[in-house]
Amino acid sequence: MRAYLVKRATFGVLTLFIASLLIFSLLRVVPGGPVDALIEEEWDDPVLRAQLRHELGLDLPLHLQYARWLGNILHGDLGVSIVLYQGEPVGKILLARLAVTAQLALLSLSIALLVSFPAGIVSALWRDRLPDHLLRLLALGGVSTPNFFLGIALIVVFGVGLRRGWGVGGYIPFGEDPWGWLLHLLLPAVVLGTDHAATISRMLRASMLEALGRGHVLTAKAMGLPRGDLLIRDVLRTAMVPVVTVIGNSAGALLDGAVITEVLFRLPGLGSLLVQGVYARDLPVVQAVVVVAVGIRVAVNLVVDLTYGFLDPRIRYGGNGR
């Protein structure tokens, strides 16, 4: 197990490194870039351009630029924002934004888990009967409705229809007003959570049905084991491995949904920062957000690997059992 984890962790770090190299060079192959964004047309002249490029370090060869950037990161310096928040250190902006996105992510994942587990279990146990049909229909709707459409619909209902201040978006820090904080995060978290709840409950239903049909479950049933024991010990545990994969995928891709919900509900998180950065062509900001996004993915995958070992002894004892 340890050898397996060490291998996965090394691979994760390597992935992060190569991904950062990719995104770094990609953002620099196309001419223009931040210099275009900074210079107003009437001031445009080659001397000013050259000077700006020099100041931003964009005149160095690509590999030197990357080495410098990477070296700075290892010292905890992510560079400074060049367009959006001129001169502010990216690390500082990122931390503040990350906090908001993390709150949104935790709340939406909790909602997703709270909804999807009962739904998936009920669906599997009442298979092909009314509760199952209804829940599957709901899940199908949840998978198919785009975040932005559901979000706008909720804004129309709560913000416009019921005239709630929190129904139109915005962010209030927890320290200022905990109740307002929760209300403002609620709708975006529901939007983000719906998507994941639908995916997780569909997978949970499918893998529970598979587990229910397995030999050891039938044997246990025949031996007259209490239904509750049977469900938790034998069915749910066996069914968990693919479900954990799906939950991991959802958690690793939370930033995808966060981009949309944060822009729609005007939350100052990482997702909206990414979009603003792209608009403004603020390279240090964009590359930092993307690297953080990949980092979250890599970290979540490691946690998922750990969970596999916990759920499936074959992986725990067998080195790399996958």
Added chain:
Amino acid sequence: MTREIQRGEYELGAHRTLLQEFWRNFRRNKLSLIGGVIVLFYAFLAVFAPLLAPYDPIEQFDAPRGMRNPMPPLSRDVDGRLFLLGTDKFGRDILSRAIYGTRTLLQVAVGSISIAMLIGITMGAVAGYKAGTWVDELLMRAVDIMLSFPSLVLAIALVGAFGIGKIKIGPIVLSNIVKIMLVIAITYSPRFARVMRAVVLQEMAKDYVAAAKISGASSARILLAEILPNAIPPIIVQASLMMATTVLTTSSLSFLGLGLQPPRPSLGLMLNEARDFLFWGAWWYVVVPGGLITLAILGFNLLGDGLRDALDPRQARRRR
């Protein structure tokens, strides 16, 4: 697993072609039929958009006295022209824009999936054929790294790299729509590579490939003429499911203002514009594009699930 034996199922001499077999399996599931109908409806809208749209999608009409754009469904403009689904903020016909927007959406989705398939299938085929060598290792690690990016974040970053709008790389000028197709194709090609590699690995172990090798067929011939036909079913399933994802990603990019640019009719962009008019109660401005995107994703999801069940019986048994 017990199942009632249906009448005629094991009739002697009932030989069916593969296509008939597929249709029989596919038809059994009502939901996938609905998905198929929805997808056909969208194809119809996209192909016949110029005939179906009552007005030019970018022509602006003036509201009559006492009214303002956006106008609700069934309103008329100064000259008495009827707008079935109302107008948008510039006085353009929502119905026509929705029809053309659907066309653009499908164009981008089909275009990017085709490019993604081309890249992904090539990568996967080479990796699978050279399994265990450094070529395979290199390609698959590249795929792993691509997949470690959350997909929308990667697409946005690529738009960030290329810039919004059309791009120039040296002498080549790419229109915005082609650029978006490329961005989405790059984002999703690794998934096709994985499917293709798995299929090639599976087929390579079979006798017919060994026979082809012994009879001296070249690698290219074995890959293209022997293995590729067997890869078609799983690739079709993947493509149909990916269409749903691509429709979502394309409209997400447009919704964020990073995809298709005005005045081109785009469903995602319409939703973005509509946000400013929510407080006017302009529900039609939201419901029409939002509903069309949702229904498209639903259709492709249902069709993809149905195709998977019909083409891959092993998976289907697991899911039932």
